[in-house]
Amino acid sequence: MTQINFTLNLEDLKEKIQESTLEATVKASTTMALNELMKKEQEEHLQVDAYERSSKRKSYRNGSYERSLITSAGTLLLNVPRTRDGEFSPSVFKKYERIDQAFMLSMIEMVVNGVSTRNVQKIVHHYCGKKVSKSLVSELMKQLDPVVDKWRNRPLNAQHFPYVYADAMYIKVREGDRVVSKALHIATGVSSAGKREVLGMKISSGESTDTWTEFFDELKARGLQRPQLVISDAHAGLVSSIRSRFAGTSWQRCYFHLSRNIVGVLPKKGSKEMRDQIRDIFDAPTLKQARERKNMLIEEYGEEKKYEKAMQLLDEAFDDSTQYYQYPSHHHISLRTSNSIERLNQEVRKREKIIKIFPNIDSATRLIGAILMDIDEGYANKRSKFMTMEEKVERNEKK
Structure with missing residues (x-):
């Protein structure tokens, strides 16, 4: 079999690529097409062709002027035709707008994905050779307002949500010259x-019973039906609001948060075996076995003063932290903790921390709302289900 050998001169290839006029050709073609489009639009505005005499004429040509337009192909220098009445405005860009819609969306997307405003300016300057102001990027972000508002206020009555997770995180927002902490529900x-x-988000002054109640009331007003189970940490205001706004709903105390609380009151040394036994309680296949393991642990260590607080906390929180046993076993791993919403919070935090301090509540709602919309779209487009609900029906029928 004949073998064909060849060598590739990478330096020569690199030089040819660098000398390529492809970018210049694209920019020139785009410029020519847009200039022709504006001439046609001017004729439609005047209602006459060049040098034509007609009673339908609305105005007269008045030369042209150069104007730059930032596009994904780079910065284009266009010849914009004028009319004497000054009323002609080409559709290539809105009046006083020098950036095409596609590029605007690209800049908005960069900010939503966690690129700082300063870096957006650098990227635009690098690829287009044009500086854009920080205020322009901020104004572009305001275009998200109607989109985010529509998503935040969408109806929730199209389907039932048997399981609901709730949590809050804190962000920094400017109020005048002050920087204050705000709770994001x-x-x-x-x-x-x-x-x-x-399901939704709300920025409030703090995390209290009143703020959580307002948030849940908004969800209910949008059509959220009473869930079977709400999973959260044990924040007093949150728990109180869950019990008052969702009467008849069970509350699952996050087992992971409870474990951290118990470990926090255990001696730092010599408590590894107890930590393992606590984990075994919540890994038990049935509620009966979990209760037996809990009782055995308390009986063994309950009288020792150094374990007294931990055992008391475990005993008091046991019922609230084992509500997941009332549901199908294949749901337990997802229901016993609030880890799924904690991971969502981390994703928000990863993008939000680049901002550090939001200039106001509106900008915080806008950006975080856009981030959550993006995450929500990812959930919707995911082929696999978060939980297999069909098995729940089958297992209940077997019982």
């Missing part, structure tokens, strides 16, 4: 189809 749900969804 977030709720996610698992639908009867087993798909996860971001």
Whole structure:
């Protein structure tokens, strides 16, 4: 078999690529096409062709002027035709707008994905050779307002969410010359189809019973039906609001948060065996076995003063932290902790920390709302289900 050998001169290839006029050709073609488009639009505005005499004429040509337009192909220098009445405005760009819509969306997307405003300016300057102001990027972000508002206020009555997760995180926002901490309330749900969804968000002055109640009332007003189970940490205001706004709903105390609380009151040395036994309680296959393991642990260590607080906390929180046993076993790993919404918070935090301090509540709602919309879209487009709900029906029938 004949073998063909060849060598590739990488330096020569690199030089040819660098000398390529492809970019210049694209820019020239785009410029020519847009200039022709504006001439046609001017004729339509005047209602006459060049040098034509007509009673339908609306105005007269008045030369042209150069104007730059930032596009994904780079910065284009266009010849914009004028009319004497000054009323002609080409559709290539809105009046006083020098950036095409596609490039605007690209800049918005960069900010939503965690690129700082300063870096967006650098990227635009690097690729287009044009500086854009920080205020322009901020104004572009305001275009998200109607989109985010529509998503935040969408109806929730199209399907039932048997499981709801709730949590809050804190962000920094400017109020005049002050920088204050604000609570960001977030709720996610698992639908009867087993798909996860971001139900809503709300920024409040703090995390209290009143702020959580306002948030839950808004979700209910949008059509959220009473869930079977709400999963969260044991924040007093949150728990109080869950019990008052969702009467008849069970509350699952996050086992992971409880474990950290128990470990926090254990002696730092010599308590590894107890930590393992606590984990075994919540890994038990049935509630009966979990209760037996808990009682045995308390009986063994309950009289020792150094374990007294830990055993008391475990005993008091046991019922609230084992509500997941009332549901199908294949749901337990997802229901016993609020880890799923904690991971969502981490994703928000990863992008939010680049901002560090939001200039106001509106900008915080806008950006975080866009981030949550993006995450929610990811949930919707995911082929696999978060939970297999069909098995729940089958198992209940077997019982």
